[in-house]
Amino acid sequence: MSKQQLHQFLQSTGRIGAADAAAIAEPFVAKTLARGELLLRQGQVSNDYLFLDAGWLRAFVLSPAGQEVSTTFYQPGRMVLEPASFFTRAPAQENIQALTDCAGWCLTFQQFNELFHARPEFREFGRGLLVHGFANLKARMLEMVTLTAAERYAQLLRTSPALMQHVSVRHLASYLGITDTSLSRIRKG
Amino acid sequence: MSKQQLHQFLQSTGRIGAADAAAIAEPFVAKTLARGELLLRQGQVSNDYLFLDAGWLRAFVLSPAGQEVSTTFYQPGRMVLEPASFFTRAPAQENIQALTDCAGWCLTFQQFNELFHARPEFREFGRGLLVHGFANLKARMLEMVTLTAAERYAQLLRTSPALMQHVSVRHLASYLGITDTSLSRIRKG
DNA sequence: CGCATTTACTGTCATTTGGCAGGCACTGTG
């Protein structure tokens, strides 16, 4: 497997040229996960800044009541990251689990930070990643407030149809903020 | 009004010394807002990286149905920022409005970016700000999914009692993801 | 293969929440 997808992703912001992309990608190390394996376990400090070539993952937390709540799904061609733990070096609240076999390229925090401070383009890239994640989360929050469960499901179907192939109804339901019972009814209806 | 609070806030991360804090604070310019005034209007590009000395603000968006939904409340001693527009230079979806008369210190995007690239400590500071905002939003999303409306209200009362003095029931309700009718009932309790 | 486990769906009923309309108190204005 080559780093071609990673190169393209780095350049996709428009601010990183081919030569810089190659230099930035250089320290990334190959990483694979088997289906079901955890990339991050709650209580650990995240040390993976991962570009995902292939596969799907989900992040989840345990609610006070002890139930798994899926918080994020990660698709191929994107970064997999838990910023709160990775950047602050604090133990993670979240777990990140491979829904399928996965393969990608990974930086440690130290490697990330060296690039971050050494390369202005990568700085902007990293900042942009956080900003977009923030904006997406805000949009999701807005949907939680303004849409019904059925509308949220329809919206997700429309924007991420491929996701449905890899995620169980139960995971989807907790992501949408409803019970699997309700989601079953919504899908039926 | 002095920049003392800003100095302290910059140093509160532990990675910025007094001398660096003074140097970083230097380009910040005084900014005031009258109650009701908009710091940011949707459709505009945000150009304010604001530290709030005194006063309260809220951010809100218009839902597809045309209703105001409050998304964030800003308290004194913190930053006021709409990252999605400020960093990407894209028109904002959100409005930011002063709930009371406000005073603080402000950077433009250009000033911010110069500091960001020139000063490693400020880079880490800015990154930390985004990361914490992200983590807070995720925690709020988790509350939306796992708690009832009454529990979310109780939680907010516990964590931000001062907020209640400055925010109308209607704003609070949309922030909590319920109608003002329901919040009224919850408060009655 | 047989068996246990997990997953998805469904029915019934209780609870939560929204929609709507009305009432009361407060505020600013001529």
Place this chain on the structure above:
DNA sequence: CACAGTGCCTGCCAAATGACAGTAAATGCG
């Protein structure tokens, strides 16, 4: 003062969702 406007509360009913239990199909495993 009279008046309109606004914010907050409340009552009534309908819709959305949760809780629980049971079933059937799919899956994993010895």
